[in-house]
Amino acid sequence: MSGLSVGMFLFLVSVGMSLIFGVTRIVNLAHGSFYMVGAYLMVTLVEVLPDRPWAFWVALLLAPLGVAMLGGVIEIGLLRLIYRRDPLMQLILTFGLILVIGTLVLLAWGPDNKSVPRPAALAGSVRVFGQPFPSYYVLVLGLAPLVALALWLVFYRTRWGMLIRAATVDREMLGALGVNVAALYTQVFVFGSALAGLGGALAAPTVAVALGMDGDVLTTAFVVVVIGGLGSFAGSFISALLVGLLQSFGILVFPAVSIVLLFAIMAVVLIVRPWGLLGRPEQ
Amino acid sequence: MPRAGWLGLLVVALAVAPLALPPFFLQLLTEIAIVGLFATAFNLLMGFGGMVSFGHAAYFALGAYAPALLVKRAGLPMLLALPAAPLAAAAGALLFGFFIVRLSHTYFAMLSLAFAQIVFTVIFKWKALTGGDDGLLDVWPPAALKSPAAYYYFTLAVVGLSLLALRLIVDSPFGYALRSVRENPRRARFIGIDVRRHQLVAFVISGAFSGVAGGLFAFYNGSVFPDFAYFTKSFEPLVVALLGGVQSFYGPLAGAFGFKILEWLVSRQWPVYWPLFLGSIVIVVIVVLPYGFVGLAGGRPWRTRPAAKA
Numbered sequence: 001m002s003g004l005s006v007g008m009f010l011f012l013v014s015v016g017m018s019l020i021f022g023v024t025r026i027v028n029l030a031h032g033s034f035y036m037v038g039a040y041l042m043v044t045l046v047e048v049l050p051d052r053p054w055a056f057w058v059a060l061l062l063a064p065l066g067v068a069m070l071g072g073v074i075e076i077g078l079l080r081l082i083y084r085r086d087p088l089m090q091l092i093l094t095f096g097l098i099l100v101i102g103t104l105v106l107l108a109w110g111p112d113n114k115s116v117p118r119p120a121a122l123a124g125s126v127r128v129f130g131q132p133f134p135s136y137y138v139l140v141l142g143l144a145p146l147v148a149l150a151l152w153l154v155f156y157r158t159r160w161g162m163l164i165r166a167a168t169v170d171r172e173m174l175g176a177l178g179v180n181v182a183a184l185y186t187q188v189f190v191f192g193s194a195l196a197g198l199g200g201a202l203a204a205p206t207v208a209v210a211l212g213m214d215g216d217v218l219t220t221a222f223v224v225v226v227i228g229g230l231g232s233f234a235g236s237f238i239s240a241l242l243v244g245l246l247q248s249f250g251i252l253v254f255p256a257v258s259i260v261l262l263f264a265i266m267a268v269v270l271i272v273r274p275w276g277l278l279g280r281p282e283q
Numbered sequence: 284m285p286r287a288g289w290l291g292l293l294v295v296a297l298a299v300a301p302l303a304l305p306p307f308f309l310q311l312l313t314e315i316a317i318v319g320l321f322a323t324a325f326n327l328l329m330g331f332g333g334m335v336s337f338g339h340a341a342y343f344a345l346g347a348y349a350p351a352l353l354v355k356r357a358g359l360p361m362l363l364a365l366p367a368a369p370l371a372a373a374a375g376a377l378l379f380g381f382f383i384v385r386l387s388h389t390y391f392a393m394l395s396l397a398f399a400q401i402v403f404t405v406i407f408k409w410k411a412l413t414g415g416d417d418g419l420l421d422v423w424p425p426a427a428l429k430s431p432a433a434y435y436y437f438t439l440a441v442v443g444l445s446l447l448a449l450r451l452i453v454d455s456p457f458g459y460a461l462r463s464v465r466e467n468p469r470r471a472r473f474i475g476i477d478v479r480r481h482q483l484v485a486f487v488i489s490g491a492f493s494g495v496a497g498g499l500f501a502f503y504n505g506s507v508f509p510d511f512a513y514f515t516k517s518f519e520p521l522v523v524a525l526l527g528g529v530q531s532f533y534g535p536l537a538g539a540f541g542f543k544i545l546e547w548l549v550s551r552q553w554p555v556y557w558p559l560f561l562g563s564i565v566i567v568v569i570v571v572l573p574y575g576f577v578g579l580a581g582g583r584p585w586r587t588r589p590a591a592k593a
Contacts, residue, residue, distance in 0.1 A: 027389060081570050087389050088335045092525065093569045095518055099562030106555065219400060219514070226393060260408070263401045267394060271382050274390045 007244025012199030016192035022168035022231025030097035032218025038200025064197035071193025229279020322535035324492035325520035333465030338399025344512035346494025372494020380486035418508035
């Protein structure tokens with residue numbers, strides 16, 4: 001069960017990463033940093049907002065918005081300048097962002113681990129099949145299908161979602177058809193950042209909010225995205241659940257090799273189907 | 284002054300440096316030499332082969348751990364253990380490279396990263412052998428090489444020979460075939476070059492010399508840690524090569540010099556700000572100076588030809 005919850009956070013981060021790659025062709029290594037910023041914003045917001053039952057939910061809404069703004073600034077200020085460049089240069093640039101954001105977070109919030117209290121209504125636990133299970137995870141698990149459904153509706157039932165799907169197939173043609181692709185890039189990047197921020201904000205009450213969390217989530221989300229297929233929405237969902245489960249069960253069954261197993265699976269996928277389980281090969 | 288003159292001047296300056304400089308600067312120069320070798324080995328792939336590895340820390344770490352383990356667990360002296368560095372790194376590079384060179388572009392980079400993470404995790408988790416998070420301590424060179432000046436000369440000699448070997452490889456027919464693979468893999472194949480084999484050989488050579496750098500660093504540092512294989516370490520040669528300029532053989536060396544001096548200057552004053560500084564520099568270099576600092580001085584432009592597609 002907690003594996004499924006972990007899978008949920010991973011899904012939010014990796015679907016954003018996958019979305020950004022699908023449209024802009026940038027592998028955003030700073031996506032883990034967005035997740036981390038989301039969690040830290042949650043820390044501050046829960047502290048600052050008045051101690052009322054609604055405060056947690058407002059914070060849960062505001063934290064992703066804050067991360068979305070950060071994403072917007074980065075996209076407009078930096079990424080726009082380098083879309084035409086070598087993909088590897090773009091990769092290195094987003095790596096530079098990891099360092100910059102990591103230091104800024106350190107300066108803003110200090111080196112100590114933080115924690116976010118769970119909202120009072122969800123502080124206890126419920127019994128699931130006779131096992132005690134934290135209520136908060138129930139919320140996360142309940143939210144998971146909702147978020148996935150909402151994303152599905154956005155992608156497959158709105159004009160904007162149609163444009164995004166079109167952009168993942170052929171960006172130049174989309175531009176030639178009169179769509180403002182530059183604006184679409186910005187929107188997608190902002191949206192993807194917000195998803196990572198939401199993942200971080202939701203995860204904040206379940207983990208220690210600490211400085212290393214950007215790298216941890218990045219490597220795992222990266223595995224998820226690669227296994228599921230870069231740019232594939234359903235692929236991210238399935239593979240996030242898979243990886244989440246594998247991580248929690250793996251740690252119980254064979255602790256030493258679980259992470260190696262993860263990367264080994266990723267390596268096998270890359271060798272056999274470099275475009276991922278549900279992705280599309282590049283032409 | 285002709286090129287040979289400059290080179291001679293540099294050699295003399297490096298040779299007499301211990302007479303003039305305090306030990307701290309000798310250690311800094313030693314580190315520069317090691318990072319310079321690591322970045323030059325990396326650049327054999329990036330600059331000459333058009334393949335960008337995001338996991339070169341794996342070979343650096345293999346090169347650091349192999350001799351460290353021999354010294355700690357088998358009790359070998361350093362000079363006998365050190366040759367294990369390039370051997371272990373080359374073996375790792377051969378095993379991983381066999382799969383990695385089958386991919387191109389971004390996927391090449393990602394698979395190399397995945398393998399490096401595997402190496403990191405194995406080192407991190409295999410406590411019985413590698414000491415895990417605690418690393419291996421007390422990995423020192425023999426008494427004769429222990430002083431900063433002695434180890435500086437030793438490093439300089441090993442790095443010098445390695446650079447010479449790399450230079451010869453780059454200038455050999457193999458080196459030119461590798462360039463043709465970078466420029467146009469399909470045409471290279473048409474004229475009878477086995478593209479994948481050239482890429483794999485380059486990968487193994489690059490890994491082996493990264494291992495030499497790792498081995499030298501292990502004994503310089505006196506200890507080895509799993510961080511050596513972490514993905515942030517993989518970006519070090521990349522950033523250094525990028526700073527120096529990837530299209531020239533000596534670019535990464537110049538980059539290493541600038542990188543280390545800068546790191547020293549910044550970390551001395553504000554250690555916390557160093558990653559911020561480094562990240563900003565990387566971003567600025569990519570956005571404003573796509574040719575690196577050597578490019579600024581009139582080098583050839585870096586062609587945006589990513590890893591070869593066979």
